[in-house]
Amino acid sequence: MATQTISFTITGTLTDLNQALDDFVYELGYQDNINGQSNPESKLDFFKRMIREYARDIIKIHRAKLAVTPARIAAMAEVDSELSFT
Numbered sequence: 001m002a003t004q005t006i007s008f009t010i011t012g013t014l015t016d017l018n019q020a021l022d023d024f025v026y027e028l029g030y031q032d033n034i035n036g037q038s039n040p041e042s043k044l045d046f047f048k049r050m051i052r053e054y055a056r057d058i059i060k061i062h063r064a065k066l067a068v069t070p071a072r073i074a075a076m077a078e079v080d081s082e083l084s085f086t
Contacts (some may be wrong), residue, residue: 021047 010017025043028050032039041049 024050 010020012020021043025046028046030039030043030046039046
């Protein structure tokens with residue numbers, strides 16, 4: 001199967017984009033310095049990594065829910081067939 005790419009663009013003035021980048025990375029815990037040294041990961045690289053991790057986590061959560069649904073339905077049916085509540 002051929003590999004495809006999904007990409008997106010955020011558009012704004014340079015000032016607005018820089019402010020949005022700062023807002024995003026600092027809210028997620030980015031540090032300019034680590035142990036007195038410049039952070040080797042730039043704010044932009046941190047931003048991109050956080051977006052990738054968020055997308056991956058959402059996909060994992062969704063697939064886990066899909067995998068659990070048949071087991072949940074089977075377990076509920078099992079209780080219904082084993083027990084009678086009157």
